[in-house]
Amino acid sequence: MTKNYKQLNPSTRVLLGPGPSNVHPRVLKAMSTPLVGHLDPDFLEVMNETMELLRCVFQTRNELTIPMSGTGSAGMETLFVNLLEPGDKAVVCINGLFGQRMADIVERCGAELVTVEGEWGRIIEPDQVEEALKKAGGAKIVAIVHAETSTGVRQPLEEISKIAKKYDALFLVDTVTSLGGMEVKVDEWGIDASYSGTQKCLSCPPGLSPVTFSERAREVIKKRKTKVQSWYLDLSMIQNYWGKERFYHHTAPISMNYALREALMLIHEEGLEARFARHERNSKALTAGLEAMGLEMIAQEGYRLPSLHAVKIPEGIDDAKTRKMLLEEFNIEIGGGLGDFKGKAWRIGLMGYSSTKNNVFLVLSALEAVLKAQGYKVEEGAGVKAAQEAYGF
Numbered sequence: 355m356t357k358n359y360k361q362l363n364p365s366t367r368v369l370l371g372p373g374p375s376n377v378h379p380r381v382l383k384a385m386s387t388p389l390v391g392h393l394d395p396d397f398l399e400v401m402n403e404t405m406e407l408l409r410c411v412f413q414t415r416n417e418l419t420i421p422m423s424g425t426g427s428a429g430m431e432t433l434f435v436n437l438l439e440p441g442d443k444a445v446v447c448i449n450g451l452f453g454q455r456m457a458d459i460v461e462r463c464g465a466e467l468v469t470v471e472g473e474w475g476r477i478i479e480p481d482q483v484e485e486a487l488k489k490a491g492g493a494k495i496v497a498i499v500h501a502e503t504s505t506g507v508r509q510p511l512e513e514i515s516k517i518a519k520k521y522d523a524l525f526l527v528d529t530v531t532s533l534g535g536m537e538v539k540v541d542e543w544g545i546d547a548s549y550s551g552t553q554k555c556l557s558c559p560p561g562l563s564p565v566t567f568s569e570r571a572r573e574v575i576k577k578r579k580t581k582v583q584s585w586y587l588d589l590s591m592i593q594n595y596w597g598k599e600r601f602y603h604h605t606a607p608i609s610m611n612y613a614l615r616e617a618l619m620l621i622h623e624e625g626l627e628a629r630f631a632r633h634e635r636n637s638k639a640l641t642a643g644l645e646a647m648g649l650e651m652i653a654q655e656g657y658r659l660p661s662l663h664a665v666k667i668p669e670g671i672d673d674a675k676t677r678k679m680l681l682e683e684f685n686i687e688i689g690g691g692l693g694d695f696k697g698k699a700w701r702i703g704l705m706g707y708s709s710t711k712n713n714v715f716l717v718l719s720a721l722e723a724v725l726k727a728q729g730y731k732v733e734e735g736a737g738v739k740a741a742q743e744a745y746g747f
């Protein structure tokens with residue numbers, strides 16, 4: 355007996371979770387561009403333009419600004435395995451799941467981990483970082499998450515960057531859910547190394563992880579005494595492929611690089627300011643709508659992300675049932691809670707191509723229907739009405 359495999363035909367979803375976000379048709383089209391070899395002169399041109407466009411979104415002049423092959427997590431690992439050697443001390447700020455992951459990687463590098471712990475949903479205070487640096491003595495790096503996707507918190511960076519400099523530590527930042535959705539000023543904010551991902555606010559499928567390293571960080575890599583324990587993520591070799599030498603290291607995922615270049619082109623055409631304003635406007639309208647429906651935002655006021663909204667699940671409402679109904683009845687994906695917030699929070703993303711007025715109205719009205727079906731008391735159309743007001747209709 356032979357199994358009859360059906361043609362691939364997944365549903366068309368509205369992706370309003372913590373990533374991936376919806377992808378612009380031009381990006382999908384770019385992915386179907388015929389392949390060339392990874393050393394083809396045409397591809398070298400694509401690489402050069404991609405690096406140029408990446409420097410624009412990172413707002414940096416860092417020469418070493420490239421997409422690593424792999425999702426955001428590969429970028430996270432790239433920073434730590436290249437900058438840390440066994441026995442080094444690393445200060446890691448933890449106020450959500452992604453901070454925890456950085457700490458896990460630091461330990462796997464054989465480095466000495468010093469944590470700064472903050473409540474989930476609140477920012478890390480600069481004083482806490484200074485205290486940890488003082489206590490640690492001679493820490494090589496300070497690592498923090500700019501946009502904590504597990505809690506919806508937007509972490510201010512400038513003051514902490516200054517403190518890291520004062521203690522002569524490199525400043526590492528996770529910009530996976532901020533890059534392309536809000537300001538990330540690598541040079542102005544004194545960030546020494548950062549990693550992001552293609553599937554969040556860059557609105558490209560998952561698969562590449564843009565990273566950037568300052569000259570100071572590159573010096574540290576150059577002076578390593580031990581080999582980087584990961585062969586695949588070793589920048590000393592990878593920068594010879596993306597740099598002038600163009601030495602083969604591994605075969606670059608050609609189609610994914612086409613996609614990233616197109617996604618970055620779309621950002622370039624829209625303009626960073628306009629793009630950030632769009633994210634801000636849609637986020638404000640969504641938040642107004644959710645609050646008008648009696649729902650509570652989790653992240654500390656004044657420090658909320660425009661790209662991800664963590665919402666407290668009201669008493670008596672079933673988490674899984676709500677998300678299942680949104681998916682099955684309305685084709686909308688939102689995220690559930692992670693770690694400490696499992697079963698307690700929903701995460702509604704408005705990232706990149708998914709951050710639109712249409713999606714704000716869609717998710718507010720669908721959520722109203724789904725909550726009402728579970729007996730939740732909400733004034734009819736309250737969410738949509740508040741969003742309209744926020745937009746000034």
Ligand SMILES: *Cc1c(COP(=O)(O)O)cnc(C)c1O
Nearest residue numbers: 425426427452501503530531551
């Ligand atoms: C999504 C995410 C990651 C991991 O990215 P993957 O693409 O899932 O590997 C890391 N950090 C943050 C803040 C994220 O939101």
